[in-house]
Amino acid sequence: MIHARHCVALLLGLAGSGMACADAAAPPGAPAEDWAARGAVALAESRALFPGMPERARNVILFVGDGMGITTITAARILEGQQQGGSGEENSLAFERLPFVALSKTYSANQQTPDSAPTMSAMMTGIKTSDGVISIAAKVAHGEPASEAVAAAAQPTLLELAEGAGLATGVVSSARLTHATPAACYAHTSARAWEADSDRPAGATVPDIAAQLIERFGAGGIGNGLEVALGGGREKFLPAGTRDPEDRGSSGVRRDGRDLTREWRRKFGGQFVYDRAGFEAIDPARSSHLLGLFERSHMEYEADRARDAGGEPSLAEMTAKAIDILARNPRGYFLMVEGGRIDHGHHAGNAYRALTDTIALSDAVRAALAKVDLRETLVIVTADHSHVFTMAGYPRAAT
Numbered sequence: 001m002i003h004a005r006h007c008v009a010l011l012l013g014l015a016g017s018g019m020a021c022a023d024a025a026a027p028p029g030a031p032a033e034d035w036a037a038r039g040a041v042a043l044a045e046s047r048a049l050f051p052g053m054p055e056r057a058r059n060v061i062l063f064v065g066d067g068m069g070i071t072t073i074t075a076a077r078i079l080e081g082q083q084q085g086g087s088g089e090e091n092s093l094a095f096e097r098l099p100f101v102a103l104s105k106t107y108s109a110n111q112q113t114p115d116s117a118p119t120m121s122a123m124m125t126g127i128k129t130s131d132g133v134i135s136i137a138a139k140v141a142h143g144e145p146a147s148e149a150v151a152a153a154a155q156p157t158l159l160e161l162a163e164g165a166g167l168a169t170g171v172v173s174s175a176r177l178t179h180a181t182p183a184a185c186y187a188h189t190s191a192r193a194w195e196a197d198s199d200r201p202a203g204a205t206v207p208d209i210a211a212q213l214i215e216r217f218g219a220g221g222i223g224n225g226l227e228v229a230l231g232g233g234r235e236k237f238l239p240a241g242t243r244d245p246e247d248r249g250s251s252g253v254r255r256d257g258r259d260l261t262r263e264w265r266r267k268f269g270g271q272f273v274y275d276r277a278g279f280e281a282i283d284p285a286r287s288s289h290l291l292g293l294f295e296r297s298h299m300e301y302e303a304d305r306a307r308d309a310g311g312e313p314s315l316a317e318m319t320a321k322a323i324d325i326l327a328r329n330p331r332g333y334f335l336m337v338e339g340g341r342i343d344h345g346h347h348a349g350n351a352y353r354a355l356t357d358t359i360a361l362s363d364a365v366r367a368a369l370a371k372v373d374l375r376e377t378l379v380i381v382t383a384d385h386s387h388v389f390t391m392a393g394y395p396r397a398a399t
Contacts, residue, residue: 030109032137032155035127057378058332060158061323061368062123063095065361066116066181067343067354069386075351076358083359087398093359094366095381106385109138116343117192119384120184125155134180134209135188144190145204154188159334160216163223168329170226170322174299174315174357175340176233178209181384185336186226187212196236198255210236210254214263225268225289228322228335230313234274234293237261245274246310247296264291276311284324292318301341301353302360315339315360316367323371332376337364346387354389 047053065072073093081091108118110130121135122128129135132142137153144150159169173182178195187209194200197208207215210233217225234244237260238252254260261272270289273279279292294312299305305312313321319337326333339361345354365381372379 030128032125032127039126057376059327059334059372059377060162060332061335061337061372061377061379062158063361063365063368063379063381064120064123064181064336064338065342065358065381065383066175066338066340067346067385067387068339068358068361068383069389071389071391072342072346072354072358072387075389075391076355076362079355080359080362082398089397093362094369095362098379098381104382114385115192116180116384117184120181121155123382123384124157124159124184127155129155132192133190134184134192136190140190142190143201145201145206147205147207150188150190150206157185159185159226159336160222162334163217163226166223166329166331168227168326168331168333169223170228170326170333170335171231171338172228172315172318172322172335173231173338173340174302174360175231175338175344176236176298177213177229177231177293178233178236179298179340181338181340182231182336183209186216195233196254197258198240198253208236210260211258214260214267218267225270227288227329227333228290228325230290230292230294230318230322231338231340232293232295232297232299234261235296237293244296250296261291261293264289274310276313279313279317279321282321284321285328287325290321290325298341298344301345301357303353303356314363316363319364320367320371323368327371337361337368339364343387346389351389354387 077091077093078088080093081088106114106119108114108131109128115131117134118129118131125135129138130142133140135155135157136150137155140149140153162169171177171182171185180192189206189209194206195209200208213229215221217223235253239254239257239259240252242252242259244250264270265272268289270291271282271287273282273292274294282290299312300308305314322335326335339357342354342357345357368379
């Protein structure tokens with residue numbers, strides 16, 4: 001579901017992924033050119049419905065609730081309302097107050113029920129691809145080991161286009177930064193699981209996802225590097241044998257000896273933080289490139305965040321600081337914010353954690369809306385896919 005603050009959000013959300021209507025959808029496995037052509041037609045049709053709307057937004061913020069289906073939104077709305085002392089049903093999450101709503105089809109090129117890799121790839125590239133691959137065409141098989149084959153099938157992402165145009169860019173997630181949804185913004189791979197070099201099988205030459213965050217940008221690459229990257233996944237950036245700065249007895253998992261946090265600082269002149277104290281010490285007016293990795297793996301669920309040993313910023317706090325840093329660029333910015341652990345809560349059968357993380361995403365949307373000028377900023381709130389979560393029977397109100 002897509003919620004937008006002004007009409008072009010609805011148009012971008014539907015046409016940009018080639019899913020505005022049945023006529024806009026290319027057959028599964030269709031070439032990228034087919035998706036682009038059909039999406040252009042759908043976009044033109046949608047624009048005709050709102051002829052007076054502005055052609056461009058200076059800034060774009062895309063919120064993604066991973067696994068946040070309709071029932072999850074309904075239950076989270078009720079829970080938040082009850083936490084505020086009401087019966088719950090009358091409540092609205094922050095993004096439910098936005099004026100435009102749409103539905104999107106989330107099937108992938110090879111499956112009716114997709115995972116996050118092809119769905120986020122569709123949002124970032126405008127084409128549908130196969131399950132398990134990230135921002136490449138469906139013609140490449142999952143697990144293709146050759147970097148040449150993957151590079152030839154790579155599709156430009158919205159973040160890469162923004163970087164190339166001189167805009168500021170950022171990725172914020174409560175999951176690992178190398179997980180499928182954030183990775184689809186900046187990386188291209190035939191296997192979403194290849195997050196660090198140690199995750200790749202022998203003989204694979206496709207760069208791991210963590211390394212691509214450094215290697216694809218800046219000198220010799222695209223733009224000048226992401227200005228903001230905040231989330232979890234610290235072990236994917238640190239070499240094996242290097243002690244984790246927060247979790248005693250743990251270390252990185254990289255086999256190539258590279259410390260990507262040092263490479264980030266050296267290549268981009270950036271800063272690296274790993275706990276709340278370091279995050280709070282960052283002055284947005286003085287930070288050009290901020291990398292924050294607050295857990296070895298995923299960040300804590302919102303319900304557990306206060307008990308984290310090193311302290312973690314909330315999704316809303318990360319969103320607000322990211323906007324403050326990105327907004328310094330006069331050309332504008334693109335920011336993706338993922339509530340990544342909604343999906344994990346559902347996978348674990350833990351409704352409370354899934355729903356409180358949905359509320360945390362709503363809080364992040366509210367924080368963003370309080371900071372931006374909606375006359376120049378396009379805000380989209382959506383999900384990459386739904387989940388097996390139901391409200392069965394006839395539950396009574398206020399339960």
